[in-house]
Amino acid sequence: MYASGHTFALKNSPLENQSIITKPDPYAALRYKEFRSYLGMRFFFTFAYQMQAVIIGFHIYHLTKDPLALGLVGLCEAIPAISIALYGGYVADKSEKRGLLINIFSGVFLCSLIMLIVTTKQMHAYVPVSFIVPIMYTMVFGIGIARGFFGPATFSLMAQIIPKHLYPNSSTWNSSSWQAASIAGPAIGGLIYGFFGITVTYAVILLFISIALVCIFLLKKHPATFIPKENIIDALTVGVKFVFKNKMMLGAMSLDLFSVFFGGAVALLPVFANDILKVGSEGLGFMRAAASSGAVITMLAMTRFSPMNKPWRNLLIAVTGFGTSIICYGLSKSFYLTLVFLFMEGAFDSVSVIIRSTIMQLLTPDEMRGRVSAVNSMFVGSSNEIGAFESGLTAKLMRTVPAVVFGGGMTILVAGITYFKTKSMTRLSLQEINDMKT
Numbered sequence: 081m082y083a084s085g086h087t088f089a090l091k092n093s094p095l096e097n098q099s100i101i102t103k104p105d106p107y108a109a110l111r112y113k114e115f116r117s118y119l120g121m122r123f124f125f126t127f128a129y130q131m132q133a134v135i136i137g138f139h140i141y142h143l144t145k146d147p148l149a150l151g152l153v154g155l156c157e158a159i160p161a162i163s164i165a166l167y168g169g170y171v172a173d174k175s176e177k178r179g180l181l182i183n184i185f186s187g188v189f190l191c192s193l194i195m196l197i198v199t200t201k202q203m204h205a206y207v208p209v210s211f212i213v214p215i216m217y218t219m220v221f222g223i224g225i226a227r228g229f230f231g232p233a234t235f236s237l238m239a240q241i242i243p244k245h246l247y248p249n250s251s252t253w254n255s256s257s258w259q260a261a262s263i264a265g266p267a268i269g270g271l272i273y274g275f276f277g278i279t280v281t282y283a284v285i286l287l288f289i290s291i292a293l294v295c296i297f298l299l300k301k302h303p304a305t306f307i308p309k310e311n312i313i314d315a316l317t318v319g320v321k322f323v324f325k326n327k328m329m330l331g332a333m334s335l336d337l338f339s340v341f342f343g344g345a346v347a348l349l350p351v352f353a354n355d356i357l358k359v360g361s362e363g364l365g366f367m368r369a370a371a372s373s374g375a376v377i378t379m380l381a382m383t384r385f386s387p388m389n390k391p392w393r394n395l396l397i398a399v400t401g402f403g404t405s406i407i408c409y410g411l412s413k414s415f416y417l418t419l420v421f422l423f424m425e426g427a428f429d430s431v432s433v434i435i436r437s438t439i440m441q442l443l444t445p446d447e448m449r450g451r452v453s454a455v456n457s458m459f460v461g462s463s464n465e466i467g468a469f470e471s472g473l474t475a476k477l478m479r480t481v482p483a484v485v486f487g488g489g490m491t492i493l494v495a496g497i498t499y500f501k502t503k504s505m506t507r508l509s510l511q512e513i514n515d516m517k518t
Contacts, residue, residue, distance in 0.1 A: 106383035109250035114241045114299060119257045121295035122234070125185065126258050128288035130265030132192065134368050135273045135281050136216065138361050139199070141350045143213060147475045150347050156217045157224035164228035169454025170315055172232035177240070177302040180233050185296065187226045189289045191219040196282035228454075235453035239441060240302045247441040248388060248434075255433050256379040259426070262372035270365020319451025328505065329443055332395065332436045333456055335498050339399045339432075342490035351480050357415045370419040374426030379434065387431050388438060393506040395435045396499050401428035403491030410484025 109115050140149050172180065197203065198215045242250045272281045323329055353364035387394045405425035412418040444452045474483035499506070 106249070109242055109246045109253050112242060115238075115250065115253075117295050117298040118234075118238060118241055119253060121181075121292050121299070122254065123257045123261045124288045124295060125188075125292035126261035127265045128192070128285045128292065129188075130262045130368075130372075131269030131272075131281065131285050131288070132195075134266040134269045134365060135278055135361075136195075136220065137347070138270070138273065138350050138353075138364055139278050140213060140216065141354065147348065147351050147480065148473060149213075150350060152217065153220055154347055156220040157227065160221055160224035161227045164225055165231070165454040166319070166451070167454075168229040169232040169319060169451035171229060172236050172450030172453070173315075173448065174304045174450075175233075176304065177233055177237040178296060178299050179301070180229065181237070181296050181299075182293065184226045184230050184233065185289060185293050188223055189286065189293070191222040191226075192282060192285050192289060195219045196279060196286065199278045199282060201279070231456070232450040232453040235440075235456075236449035237299075237302060239444075239449055241299075248386065248438045249383065251437040251441060252379055252383050252434055255430065255437060256376055256383075259372050259376035259379060259430065263369045263376055266368030266372070267365040270361045270363075270368070274361040274365075315451070319448055320455055322445075322448060323452055323455045326443060328392070328439060328508075329452075331392075331498070331502055331505070332439055335395065335399060335494065336432065336436060338494045339402065339491045342403075342487045342494065348475055348480055348484060351475065352418070356413075356480065357418065359415055363415060367418065367422060370422035371426035371429070374423035374428075375430035375433075376426075378427040378430040382431070382434055387435055390506065390508070391435045391439065392502065392508055395432055396495050396506065398428045398431035398435070399495040399498075400492055402432065403488045403495065406488030406491060407485050408488075410481050410488060 110119075136153055137150050140153060141147070195216055198207070198212050203212065238250060238254060239247075268284075269281055272284060323333070349364055349367050353359050353361070353367060357363065359367075387398075402425055405421050405428060409418055409421035409425065412421055440452065440456060474486060477483075478486070
């Protein structure tokens with residue numbers, strides 16, 4: 081395994097008996113054509129997804145003026161994503177990956193098309209808000225179903241298109257692609273919504289989903305890595321047991337679950353933009369983009385300066401910094417200072433993402449990647465949406481600013497408790513983590 085292009089021998093590596101030291105290559109994974117197509121798919125889909133996320137929240141809050149409605153958006157996506165995640169992982173393991181992704185993206189395209197239709201002026205002229213909002217929630221629910229399959233499919237696909245020794249480097253570029261789209265998506269989505277309206281914004285979303293579909297067709301067909309020899313219940317149980325027996329993997333998932341659950345205050349950005357900072361949808365786009373800017377800049381730096389020397393220690397530091405940034409953002413009364421704190425939040429979060437994704441790729445057997453990714457989705461993938469619901473509910477009960485400060489404080493508390501329970505793991509190197517595989 082290489083850490084961001086550094087060569088050093090690990091167990092089961094082709095270079096395990098060599099001691100050659102080579103110059104780091106931050107672009108190593110990008111030299112694979114299929115990986116570039118994969119990144120294009122991830123970028124354009126994420127761009128559309130993030131545009132949609134920011135305008136749905138702002139539009140529904142504009143219609144309802146209820147912060148709890150923002151939390152319900154996240155809940156409508158999280159419930160199906162969690163409920164179907166294990167089955168999605170099972171399907172991903174036993175399916176050809178390109179065809180599965182085409183079906184997933186087609187479903188998302190259909191849901192977005194319906195949301196475009198219900199946001200037109202004609203629909204608003206003749207259909208009451210009490211009917212439009214539930215339709216939008218239903219389409220978000222449909223996207224949540226698609227997401228239950230998307231995560232396991234992409235996780236298992238990436239392992240098939242890139243050599244194992246480049247997992248840390250590919251994880252960095254994969255996360256950077258996601259974050260770059262997360263910068264452009266909310267900013268451009270907020271601007272288009274502010275100047276041209278929600279219907280035009282949805283038309284742009286559909287365009288980028290279509291481009292992502294084209295990128296999928298540029299991928300090769302990748303057959304299943306898992307042929308079921310037992311019934312579906314037993315196959316799913318094997319995946320769950322694998323995660324719960326692996327202390328490092330389970331600890332990383334649990335830490336992220338609770339920290340993001342309590343730190344999901346980003347869902348309340350429409351309230352800050354509209355009521356506290358009074359910067360409108362354009363300002364909301366820049367606020368959403370600030371966190372992603374911090375993330376992508378940090379990730380690009382990590383292609384040269386890896387955080388994998390002491391992964392578990394660095395993960396705990398990153399989560400603590402994330403919680404601190406959340407508290408500062410909640411207390412800020414200045415738009416520009418808020419952007420700084422959101423930038424820091426994204427920077428700390430990106431370190432956590434890189435470490436966690438590298439650990440997962442490294443410790444997961446090929447034939448079990450879909451199911452392990454599904455368990456991760458249940459822990460982490462939907463914690464953002466459940467955290468959004470928690471933030472919306474606490475904002476309704478204790479007002480917006482106290483809710484954000486509470487969430488950040490709980491995140492720091494979770495990191496502290498985890499540190500005292502896992503002190504021995506803070507000294508482990510990447511090679512020692514790789515040797516934990518059995």
